[in-house]
Amino acid sequence: MSESRKLLNVYSEIGRLKTVLLHRPGKELENLVPDYLERLLFDDIPYLDLARREHDNFAELLRGNGVEVLYLEDLATESIMDSNTRECFIEDFLDEGNVVGIGTREVLKEYFEKFNNKELIDKLMAGVRKSEISKLINRSLVDLVDTNYPFVLDPMPNLYFTRDPFATIGNGIALNRMKTHVRNRETIFANYIFQNHPRFKNANVPTWFDRKENSPLEGGDILVLNSKVIAVGISARTDAAAIEKFAEKILYSDQPFETVLAFDIPKKRAFMHLDTVFTMVDFGKFTIHPEVEGSLTVYAITRSDRFYGELFIEKEESTLQNILQKYLEVDKITLIRCAGGNAIDAAREQWSDGSNTLAIAPGEVIVYARNYVTNKLLEEHGITTHVISCSELSRGRGGPRCMSMPLIREDL
Numbered sequence: 001m002s003e004s005r006k007l008l009n010v011y012s013e014i015g016r017l018k019t020v021l022l023h024r025p026g027k028e029l030e031n032l033v034p035d036y037l038e039r040l041l042f043d044d045i046p047y048l049d050l051a052r053r054e055h056d057n058f059a060e061l062l063r064g065n066g067v068e069v070l071y072l073e074d075l076a077t078e079s080i081m082d083s084n085t086r087e088c089f090i091e092d093f094l095d096e097g098n099v100v101g102i103g104t105r106e107v108l109k110e111y112f113e114k115f116n117n118k119e120l121i122d123k124l125m126a127g128v129r130k131s132e133i134s135k136l137i138n139r140s141l142v143d144l145v146d147t148n149y150p151f152v153l154d155p156m157p158n159l160y161f162t163r164d165p166f167a168t169i170g171n172g173i174a175l176n177r178m179k180t181h182v183r184n185r186e187t188i189f190a191n192y193i194f195q196n197h198p199r200f201k202n203a204n205v206p207t208w209f210d211r212k213e214n215s216p217l218e219g220g221d222i223l224v225l226n227s228k229v230i231a232v233g234i235s236a237r238t239d240a241a242a243i244e245k246f247a248e249k250i251l252y253s254d255q256p257f258e259t260v261l262a263f264d265i266p267k268k269r270a271f272m273h274l275d276t277v278f279t280m281v282d283f284g285k286f287t288i289h290p291e292v293e294g295s296l297t298v299y300a301i302t303r304s305d306r307f308y309g310e311l312f313i314e315k316e317e318s319t320l321q322n323i324l325q326k327y328l329e330v331d332k333i334t335l336i337r338c339a340g341g342n343a344i345d346a347a348r349e350q351w352s353d354g355s356n357t358l359a360i361a362p363g364e365v366i367v368y369a370r371n372y373v374t375n376k377l378l379e380e381h382g383i384t385t386h387v388i389s390c391s392e393l394s395r396g397r398g399g400p401r402c403m404s405m406p407l408i409r410e411d412l
């Protein structure tokens with residue numbers, strides 16, 4: 001198959017971006033209420049209208065740089081055209097959305113009948129308020145018990161962080177199992193897209209991880225450093241056990257990857273995923289949150305040369321710079337510290353994803369405007385920064401890399 005016709009092709013973090021998956025923030029953001037913010041993994045409530053304008057500018061910037069922008073909501077819609085598929089999709093959603101009352105399920109299914117496929121996808125993403133349903137049928141105890149909870153189906157406000165529910169690696173995907181129940185339903189979309197969407201269904205997309213696994217793996221923790229080395233964070237969201245499963249599968253596949261570097265980072269909200277504290281911006285150049293450097297342990301996972309199918313795991317005993325230099329086989333590694341390492345500025349900019357950049361080509365990244373101290377430093381290191389405004393988008397605790405899932409990057 002020719003390069004341009006490949007459906008999935010990600011062998012680096014920085015190869016020129018050709019196709020990316022986004023989600024335009026929708027009504028789900030208007031179902032965020034203070035009482036449930038923490039559970040829904042938000043710290044504040046974005047103003048939807050402005051969030052959309054900021055997101056549209058992000059998409060426009062990508063298109064202006066020759067990137068094909070696909071939207072999750074469109075691919076999902078095109079994946080449920082067949083009426084049986086649509087029905088199964090709704091069932092899966094209700095199952096995993098914890099809608100267990102028999103009467104409530106019935107009423108919801110009836111309610112969904114009036115929506116066309118696109119409207120249905122938007123509605124499932126937005127969630128269903130109790131007040132939208134005129135009458136609830138009482139068939140089971142759960143239907144009868146009245147609670148103050150305002151939703152019959154929870155909203156999915158984290159969907160615009162397309163980086164996390166699945167991840168493109170090589171010519172396949174890790175279909176993730178998310179750490180929190182609240183984000184796990186997001187992976188249903190990818191499941192249907194890769195099985196049913198006309199663009200992918202006959203492609204037999206290889207999967208390096210499955211959403212039914214027991215331990216969590218999230219896309220923000222996975223960085224494809226080059227065609228031989230993948231970095232994965234052992235983080236607040238991704239477990240070591242999941243990384244082993246993933247490594248086994250990908251290292252014994254037909255892909256060129258030889259090493260998975262597991263970065264053990266502190267398990268706290270401000271660090272969340274590996275890409276919250278560490279992203280690649282150019283050959284041998286990375287952003288990093290200074291607080292993570294000292295406490296970082298790295299394990300190198302390779303194929304065992306004694307037993308086929310087994311892994312060899314070694315704890316690296318050197319500095320991050322030396323470890324990266326060794327595995328990436330480059331002369332020099334430059335770590336660009338968030339806000340230059342100044343304790344106050346670094347903590348402040350880190351909170352709004354100062355280290356979370358999206359590379360659209362080697363040495364060319366998209367960054368948030370508010371992280372101006374870090375952005376200036378990037379420029380001083382020869383990196384071109386494309387700056388986007390983010391006063392609403394940043395309230396969800398994710399940056400440009402978190403808001404994008406590359407499907408195709410040019411090989412380096």
Ligand SMILES: NC(=O)NCCC[C@H](N)C(=O)O
Nearest residue numbers: 041161220273396397398402
């Ligand atoms: N890769 C990322 O760091 N994604 C950001 C996810 C933010 C979202 N509110 C979450 O807590 O999951």
